[in-house]
Amino acid sequence: MKELEKLLEQVTADLMMTDHEDLPGMARLHDLFENIIRTIDDDANNISRVVQNCADLVEKIVLNEVSDRSVSFMAVTDAIIGLQKVVRGENSFVDIVFSEEVAIIADVAPIMSPNGGTASFGEFIEAGGRGEVAEPVESKEVNNAPVGEYIIDPSAGDASLLADFINEAREHCATAEQCLMDLETGSDNNNAINAVFRAFHTIKGAAGFLDLKPILELAHESETLLDLGRKGTVTIEGEVADAAFDAVDALRKLFDGLEQALTTGQPFDGSEVMFHTLDNVKRMVANPDDVKPVSPDQRVGDILVSRKTITQEQIDRALANRAQPDEKLGETLVKQGLVEPKKIARALRDQKSARKETSGKAIKEMVKIDTERLDRLVDTIGELVIAESMVGHDNEILSIASSKVSRNIAHLNKITRELQEMGMAMRLVPVKPTFQKLARAVRDLTKKSGKDVDLIMSGEDTEVDRSIIEQIGDPLMHMIRNSVDHGIESTEQRIAADKSATGKVWLRAFHKGGNVHFEIEDDGMGLDKDLILTKAREKGLIDGNRELTDKEIFALIFHPGFSTAKRITDISGRGVGMDVVKKNLESMRGHLDIESVSGQGTKFTMKLPLTLAIIDGMLVSVEAEKYIIPTLSIVESLVLTPKLVSTVTGRDEMVNLRGDLIPLVRINQLFGLPSETTNDGDNNTVVVVEDSERMIGLVVNELLGQQQTVIKSLGVVFQGQKWISGGAILSDGTIGLIIDVGGVVNLAHSLRDELYTHHEQVNDINEIEESRKDPDMAKLKMETLALEKPVSISEQGIPL
Amino acid sequence: MGNATETMAATAEAEVVSTADRTGKYLTFRLAAEEYGLEILKVREIIGMMDITQVPRTPHYIRGVINLRGRVIPVVDLRAKFEMDVTEDTNETCIIVVEVASGDGEVSMGIRVDAVSEVLDIKEDQIEDTPTFGSGIDTRFILGIGKIKEDVKILLDIDQVLTEGDLALAANLSGE
DSSP states (O other): HHHHHHHHHHHHHHHHHHOTTHHHHHHHHHHHHHHHHHHSSSTTTTHHHHHHHHHHHHHHHHOSSSHHHHHHHHHHHHHHHHHHHHHSSSEEEEGGGOOOOHHHTTTHHHOOOOOOOOTTTHHHHHHHHHHSOOOOOOOOOOOOOOOOOOEOOGGOOOHHHHHHHHHHHHHHHHHHHHHHHHHHTTTOOOHHHHHHHHHHHHHHHHHHTOOOHHHHHHHHHHHHHHHHHHSEEEEESSSHHHHHHHHHHHHHHHHHHHHHHHHHOOEEEOOOHHHHHHHHHHHHHGGGGOOOOOOOOOOHHHHHHHSSSSSHHHHHHHHHHHHSSSSOOHHHHTTTTTTTHHHHHHHHHHHHHHOOOOOOOOOOOOOOOOOOHHHHHHHHEEEEHHHHEEEEHHHHTTTOOOOHHHHHHHHHHHHHHHHHHHHHHHHEESSSSHHHHHHHHHHHHHHHOOOOOOEEEOOOHHHHHHHHHHHHHHHHHHHHHHIIIISOOOOHHHHHOOOOOOOOEEEEEEEETTTEEEEEEEOOOOOOHHHHHHHHHHTTSSSSSSOOHHHHHHHHSTHHHHHOOOOOOSSSOSSOOOOHHHHHHHHHHOOEEEEEETTTEEEEEEESSSSSSSSEEEEEEEETTTEEEGGEEEEEEEEEEEGGGEETTTTTEEEETTTTEEEEEEEEHTTTOOOOOTTTTEEEEEEEEEEEEEEEEEESSSSEEEEEEEEEOOOGTTTOSSSSSEEOOOOOOEEEEEEOHHHHHHHHHHHHHHEEEOOOOOOOHHHHHHHHHHOHHHHHHHHHOOOOOOOOOOOOOOOO | OOOHHHHHHHHHHHHHHHOOOOOOEEEEEEETTTTEEEEGEEEEEEEOOOOOOTTTTOTTTTTEEEEEEEEEEEEEEEHHHHOOOOOOOOTTTTEEEEEEETTTTEEEEEEEEEEEEEEEEEEEEGGGGGOOOOSOOOOGGGEEEEEEETTEEEOOHHHHHHHHHHHHHHHHHOOO
């Protein structure tokens, strides 16, 4: 009782200093109220209820959900004063005059009965409100005095020092987060705790040196909390882990604020970020014993129950009869003879293996290099490779019959190739950090959605090019969110469907077939084909009666705005994600596959080239020019004999490929290349390519071989045209233009339109050129341009 | 009378305003029978003629692209751009690589010229404004006409020459 009195006193004192506009003040009050509720014994049920309601009301005031904040605030004040009187014994609960608002706070009106009818509420309170409450555990009072300015002023420090600090501090946060996650999954790893401690400690030190008070304070409290963890006073799990995560997040926000302050020059007010988190951490530091223990459910007991080795009741009884309060359940069960040691051991082993193990890898020594320098180095290596190849392929040099020269050139070649590999390797980064971010997101998501989801990752050490890592994060995040939010069902649904209560999401990365694969698989509800079809028909995305293959149905989800979600959460469901994911992937020359079985789960597979800087392509010659066709798009190639070609209405050319009619496009004509050879269909080669499910045959002169070459962008000048996606520097130093298959197909379409509508008009500058040189050629081109079957095309045309 | 003075004053003022200080060093080169110059500060390098890879379906004044030590640079034929006759390359033909302002950065482009002459110091008082006779070249391209002794050099605003074309190019080629 004394305790409650003291606390209420504190509250009143604070109330005096606060008003309904003082947000930090009210937040403090809120914490005080929570503290009270936690502290007092629950016999005085009504007092805690009133306090809880006060806390809720304060929250509403802060969030501006009440009609008149000052009135509500007065109500809170009144209620507290009233409570104080009750607690001091001056009044009974019933006697206190409550304003309407306070009555609501106290839930009094509906219960109070002036005649003391049904078990008079007031009497009940009087009995409980005056000294029959068990003495609550002595809690140290949390120091709630206002804690200095939370303003970060960038002008106070050296900008470059601050910038460096931000970079390093962010890294420390990342390390801390990683170790916290390791701890959460059960590795009782002192190393991990130490690492988190050190991270906070370092940030604290640097912040102190740079005079960044808010960061210093938060880091200091967090460090203290972790120190308690090191000493064993608290275990870093559950609430404590949450607080540590919150601290990391808050620190990150402060760093962002500092960065912002640096760029804009305006001081950053960190109060909002700091407030709740700081007090939370402080409270835990001050009251380590109040930390709610982790429920025993996640432990060995759970495993044993599920294996039917023992019942929950037996476990409970065993726990109650424990010799010592902190004896491990396993030991207890063995001591009491309830379970064979073998079974305990197996359960423990399985528990351990199911949890992630922290890697025992020795920390590698790293050097920080400016990325610009690294890029320049890699570029220069690229140039060296090209120059070396030019020397090695030079005919004059090749004709030198000296063995010494050949040996030296071979040696040169070998070293250059090694350099090239090293250069490429320097651009590679493991996907681990990205996966860590995703793991963190899943953790937060499962908390939010209340579902039980296990994220199983594999292949975190897979390395991909830096350029890909930057862009793969968002699509992966979106798809994981989809899986957790829409794929995995709620625990009840799962049990009803005879699945394990915990949903599983797999995140895998691996190299395969010269590409890097990312897989996101879940064992949730799968994609509902019928639902998708119906939705698509509703939106008019497909014709009413067209038959679609499974793949095509699944591909419908990529349309912007398409969603079958029945409820939209802030996580996902708005239909703005999948099309962005697809676009993202396509810009990386990647590919997305979907597999799904209704009721069992879904699997998304993303295939990406190993690096965006190098393309694997087939070099072809067309007249005097050479082009590269990306291997990813090639289906097959064949020699074109006149027999294989059929024409439709004398214009369109097609080739019969085992029953399929593939339209032909003659590259020389499409690109307006002067004819150097007498081709006309004699022994040319057709390369059949695929673009978004459309197949088309590109007619070239011959295949020159497969090449892996560095892609160079053509620059802004050529940005507008879509049929060449870049240039590759060939081994003889010339440039091979890379054909963009989709662009060429569209070009062919649009040309056809143009020519059919403006048959006589030649408005293509190249055509003018051509006709100047060879009028017959131009005419011939127009008449025999091979094009695909007519498809409805909207805004395509070539204005020139 | 008053009106005429006013107009004269206005034009005089306009002339004064339009004459920025064009003193500087210029790299002079030849196109057909004419001599041109461009600001030396914009010149990155001069290279001899090399194989140019054509890019299909681009305007005729875009010769194509070249590989410049690992970078891909577009090459513009100035003769074609100025609607002159296109001639065969000789062993004096060069490519001048310039840096032009484009969008929010600088872009390297090559221009093919018949021959490169020399670097000249030209002062503002040696430069006259372009008379507006309907010449083939858009007067926007020309900074001014430089008179060194007896020779006339047409000083080009290379940013205008190359970028104005680009925008049209980009727009034209986005045919989809």
